[in-house]
Amino acid sequence: MTFPTRDDLIDFVYEEARMLDDGRFDEWLDLWTHDSYYWMPLDYNQQDDKHVTSLLHEDAFMRKLRIERFKGERTFSQKPKTRCHHVLNRPFVDQMDEAKGEYVTHTAFHYAETRLDDQILLAATARHELKLIDGRLKITHKRVDLLNSDAAFGNIQMFL
Amino acid sequence: MSRYASDRKAIEALVRPTEVHRDIYIDQDVFELEMKHLFANTWVFVGHDSQTPNKGDYFTTEIGTQPVIMVRHSDNEIYVLHNRCPHKGTKIAIDRSGNTGKFFRCPYHAWSFKTDGCLLAIPLRKGYKDTGLEESESVRGMAPVGAVKNYRGFVFARLNADGPDFETFFGDSLSSIDNMVDRSPEGRLEVAGPPLRYMHRCNWKMLVENQTDTCHPMVAHESSAGTAIQLWEAMDKPEGTKKPMAMEVIAPFMSPYEFFENMGIRTWPNGHGHTGVHHSIHSDYSAIPGYYEQMVEAYGEERAQAILGENRHNTVYFPNIMIKGPIQQLRLFKPVAANRTLVESYIYRLVGAPDMLLERTAMYNRLINAPTSMVGHDDLEMYERAQEGLHSDGLEWVNVQRLYTPGEDFDEIAVENGTTERQMRNQFHAWSKYMTMTMEGDAR
Numbered sequence: 001m002t003f004p005t006r007d008d009l010i011d012f013v014y015e016e017a018r019m020l021d022d023g024r025f026d027e028w029l030d031l032w033t034h035d036s037y038y039w040m041p042l043d044y045n046q047q048d049d050k051h052v053t054s055l056l057h058e059d060a061f062m063r064k065l066r067i068e069r070f071k072g073e074r075t076f077s078q079k080p081k082t083r084c085h086h087v088l089n090r091p092f093v094d095q096m097d098e099a100k101g102e103y104v105t106h107t108a109f110h111y112a113e114t115r116l117d118d119q120i121l122l123a124a125t126a127r128h129e130l131k132l133i134d135g136r137l138k139i140t141h142k143r144v145d146l147l148n149s150d151a152a153f154g155n156i157q158m159f160l
Numbered sequence: 161m162s163r164y165a166s167d168r169k170a171i172e173a174l175v176r177p178t179e180v181h182r183d184i185y186i187d188q189d190v191f192e193l194e195m196k197h198l199f200a201n202t203w204v205f206v207g208h209d210s211q212t213p214n215k216g217d218y219f220t221t222e223i224g225t226q227p228v229i230m231v232r233h234s235d236n237e238i239y240v241l242h243n244r245c246p247h248k249g250t251k252i253a254i255d256r257s258g259n260t261g262k263f264f265r266c267p268y269h270a271w272s273f274k275t276d277g278c279l280l281a282i283p284l285r286k287g288y289k290d291t292g293l294e295e296s297e298s299v300r301g302m303a304p305v306g307a308v309k310n311y312r313g314f315v316f317a318r319l320n321a322d323g324p325d326f327e328t329f330f331g332d333s334l335s336s337i338d339n340m341v342d343r344s345p346e347g348r349l350e351v352a353g354p355p356l357r358y359m360h361r362c363n364w365k366m367l368v369e370n371q372t373d374t375c376h377p378m379v380a381h382e383s384s385a386g387t388a389i390q391l392w393e394a395m396d397k398p399e400g401t402k403k404p405m406a407m408e409v410i411a412p413f414m415s416p417y418e419f420f421e422n423m424g425i426r427t428w429p430n431g432h433g434h435t436g437v438h439h440s441i442h443s444d445y446s447a448i449p450g451y452y453e454q455m456v457e458a459y460g461e462e463r464a465q466a467i468l469g470e471n472r473h474n475t476v477y478f479p480n481i482m483i484k485g486p487i488q489q490l491r492l493f494k495p496v497a498a499n500r501t502l503v504e505s506y507i508y509r510l511v512g513a514p515d516m517l518l519e520r521t522a523m524y525n526r527l528i529n530a531p532t533s534m535v536g537h538d539d540l541e542m543y544e545r546a547q548e549g550l551h552s553d554g555l556e557w558v559n560v561q562r563l564y565t566p567g568e569d570f571d572e573i574a575v576e577n578g579t580t581e582r583q584m585r586n587q588f589h590a591w592s593k594y595m596t597m598t599m600e601g602d603a604r
Contacts, residue, residue: 040532043354051518052353053507053525055532061391062406062527068387069534075383077541152357152502153531155540 003098004137010091012137013105013128017086020159025067028159033131033138034060038159040144055149055156066159077157084158085112091128101132102140111160123147124160164189168601175592177568177585178561182550184591185363185558191498193595198479199224200306200319201594203329205481205492206230208508209238209313210350211257216275218264219257223319224495228305229253230315233275234262240305240317241277245269246298256354264302277302312341313349314490320598324430332573333432336475340485342467344510345458349488352518355504358531362543364480364501365587367493370539371474371482372435372583374420375562377413380542384534385413402446409524412441413535423473423578429571431478431590433583437575440473442486448516458512476583478590487521491529499547505529560584 004012019028032038039049040056049057058066069075088109095104105128112121129141144160164170164187171193174181183190204223207230211219218231220243227243229252243251245266252264252273263280265272272280279301282288293299306321314337316326341349360367370376377385388410392403403411424437436442455464472485480493488510494502507521528535550558563580570589576582 042356042526042530048353051509051515051522053356053505053522053530055356055526055530057523057526059404059406061395061404065384065388065391066534068391069383072383072387074386076380077383077537150354150357152359154359154361155537156532157537 002135003101004103004132006093006096008137009093009096009103009105009130012130013091013107013126014088016128016139017088017109021083021085023083025070029060029064029067031139032060032063033133033140036060036138036140036142038063038142038144040146040149040160042149044145044149055146056144063159077155080115082113082115082157084114084160086110086160103130103132103137104128105130109160113156113158115155115157118154120154120156122156122160126160163187164193168596168599171595171599172592175588176557177566178564179557179559180588182556182558184588185365185547186498186550188498191363191495194495195224195226197596197598198591198594199226199495201323201597202479203309203316203318203324203326204479205477205490206240206308206315206317208349208351208490208506209310209315210508212238214259216259216261217257218253218260218275220253220255222494223305223317226319227251228317229264229302231260231264231275235276238308238310238315239276240308240315241302242305244302245271246279246301246303247271252302273301277304312337312347323597329430330432330477331428331430333428333430333434333475333477336434336472336477336483336485339467339470339472340483340488340508342459343455343485343488344512345454346512347458348511349508350511352507352509352522355492355506356525356530358503358505358529358536358540359496360501360503360540360543361499362501362540362547363498364493364495365591366543366546367491367501367503368476368478368480368482368587369584370543371476371491372425372433373581374423374425374435374579375417376542377420377441378416380538381413381535384538385410389414405446405520405523406527408445409520409527410535412444415441417579420578424575425578425580425583426573426575427570427583427586428573430593431587432476433586434472434475435578435583436471436473437578440471440486442473442484443471445486445520448514448520450514451517454513476587478587479594484524487524488517489521489525489529503529560588 038058042053042055070078091105091107094106107126125145127143130137131140174184207219212232215232215234218229220229229241229243231239233239250268263272270283274280305317305319307318309316309326423439425435426437427433474482476482482491488508490506492504507525509518560581570586
């Protein structure tokens with residue numbers, strides 16, 4: 001059994017962002033465990049993901065739906081398509097538990113999303129919870145905190 | 161202000177029985193008149209009293225484009241004050257909520273005010289001796305709005321001191337708020353967390369009209385709800401697998417025209433109305449364990465069934481909110497400019513009911529109303545295309561003719577086919593009435 005090194009964890013986080021920027025969505029969906037969640041809170045330091053509103057709290061079905069919707073013939077808000085762009089600070093590795101095969105990283109990043117003449121720039125932090133399954137790292141939970149999560153936004157259409 | 165400024169006839173001419181002029185959506189002069197007249201003559205939603213539970217708690221918001229503070233005074237009543245120091249105009253509070261203790265203190269020159277707005281103290285007051293300050297507007301403190309009504313926790317205000325009283329303005333439409341509140345075994349709601357805030361580059365009325373537009377879901381939301389159904393059906397799953405909560409929320413958007421025709425629309429006087437008279441997209445949600453029993457215990461079986469048997473879809477309270485009784489939600493369409501609207505979507509907890517109901521409510525909010533919501537993206541795309549398209553000189557009028565019958569009387573309550581645009585016509589009838597109510601000149 002070989003365990004991921006610190007560099008492997010960091011590379012994983014970079015590679016995940018690159019898949020989104022490249023539009024390799026099916027590969028991206030395959031990074032996740034079946035019972036994982038993608039969470040984007042609405043409030044600063046929000047702890048509850050169920051009984052107050054979040055921006056996103058997506059299980060495997062909802063993530064797949066969002067990706068399939070991008071491809072739809074009658075998905076008018078994706079005609080033309082949105083593109084996105086991540087700039088990542090070097091991830092911190094906050095936790096390496098080889099006995100359990102569980103890892104946690106913390107990554108500050110800037111994110112741009114564009115469509116037609118519009119472009120938005122968001123500052124955010126991602127917390128990845130990763131698990132080693134059959135020798136592969138998978139995401140069990142990803143929390144994305146927008147610096148201005150309580151601001152009034154127009155559309156944010158992609159995953160950050 | 162030029163073309164329409166206080167010209168009653170020009171404003172009235174913008175609304176015809178089956179069509180409205182595009183300037184209603186795109187003209188900034190018309191927008192300014194809406195802020196001056198429509199949003200001053202009508203009862204506008206401010207907030208929920210659970211947002212300010214304790215004395216001194218305040219909440220800042222806008223009525224139309226007017227900045228106001230909602231605050232709980234020492235007598236435990238809710239006051240709504242203009243958020244402006246009577247001295248130099250400084251906003252007294254700018255955080256979205258907080259507790260100010262027994263008084264507000266302006267951060268600029270330390271004029272202070274009781275939480276009912278009355279002037280409490282001015283530093284170095286002797287400087288105003290013999291200046292006639294007591295004759296000035298400033299000495300009266302923070303100006304209150306014209307009138308305030310707390311209806312079962314929902315706080316509404318009328319900016320003008322004179323105008324229709326609350327009960328006359330809303331009439332029987334209050335039954336939708338009643339039903340939402342009655343769904344709590346204790347008859348009480350509490351706000352759950354901050355609202356979603358979603359900026360729309362379109363006119364606020366497009367959003368209000370969309371709430372009772374039942375011919376768009378199966379078209380505009382095919383991309384989200386239609387894809388969800390396809391995915392679910394194609395999914396490899398054991399026979400009889402229960403639909404997840406998210407599917408229960410999103411799938412009914414693809415219901416056929418017939419479903420929406422049969423669900424019915426009811427209109428009330430003064431621009432209020434609701435979809436889902438007989439059933440709605442909220443009718444077939446799974447029962448939440450333990451809830452029905454709590455309701456029966458609180459109300460008795462017959463009354464509990466009557467409360468839960470109502471499945472009203474969207475209730476529009478003119479001018480600018482929509483509530484969903486069955487899922488305890490309120491959307492506030494805040495006008496910012498002719499081409500800009502801030503949508504704030506609140507959810508409420510049914511006090512005394514199981515948490516799982518709130519879980520569904522919170523899920524609905526993020527799946528349907530968030531700036532990150534697929535359904536939201538579907539709708540905003542249409543509004544923004546319309547806002548841009550209306551600048552075309554090819555046509556100047558917007559059609560609201562579906563199921564029109566000549567001689568419609570909007571002062572009468574009506575229940576009609578669920579795909580009628582009568583509620584949109586009802587809103588424009590009220591729009592014209594409250595726009596011109598305080599204008600010079602003779603009524604048409």
